[in-house]
Amino acid sequence: MVAVWGGLVALLPRLSPWVVGAVVLAWCVAVESFQLSGWPLRWAGEWPPIVLVFGTVFDPRDLLVYAVTASLVTVVDVVVRRSLNRRQG
Structure with missing residues (x-):
C-alpha cells in the first residue's frame, strides 16, 4: 500500500493527498477483490x-486494514505537506 502511495507521489507530486489516498484505497480494494477470482493463487x-x-487469497479483514492505513497515510501526508508549505511560505 505504501509503495503505491509512494509511487503516485513520486510520479505526480502535485496531486492532492486526498486523491492519492483515494486512488491507493481503490487499488488495494481492487487487488483484494481480484483475489476472489483465484488467479493470483494459481499464478503464485x-x-x-x-x-x-x-x-x-481474499480476506475481508484486509479491507478494513487498507481503509485504516490509507486514512492514516493520507492524514500524515496532509500534515507534512502543510508543515512544509508553512516553512517555505
Whole structure:
C-alpha cells in the first residue's frame, strides 16, 4: 500500500493527498477483490514473486486494514505537506 502511495507521489507530486489516498484505497480494494477470482493463487504456483503484488487469497479483514492505513497515510501526508508549505511560505 505504501509503495503505491509512494509511487503516485513520486510520479505526480502535485496531486492532492486526498486523491492519492483515494486512488491507493481503490487499488488495494481492487487487488483484494481480484483475489476472489483465484488467479493470483494459481499464478503464485507458477511464479512465487507474484504474491508480492497480488497476494493469494481474499480476506475481508484486509479491507478494513487498507481503509485504516490509507486514512492514516493520507492524514500524515496532509500534515507534512502543510508543515512544509508553512516553512517555505
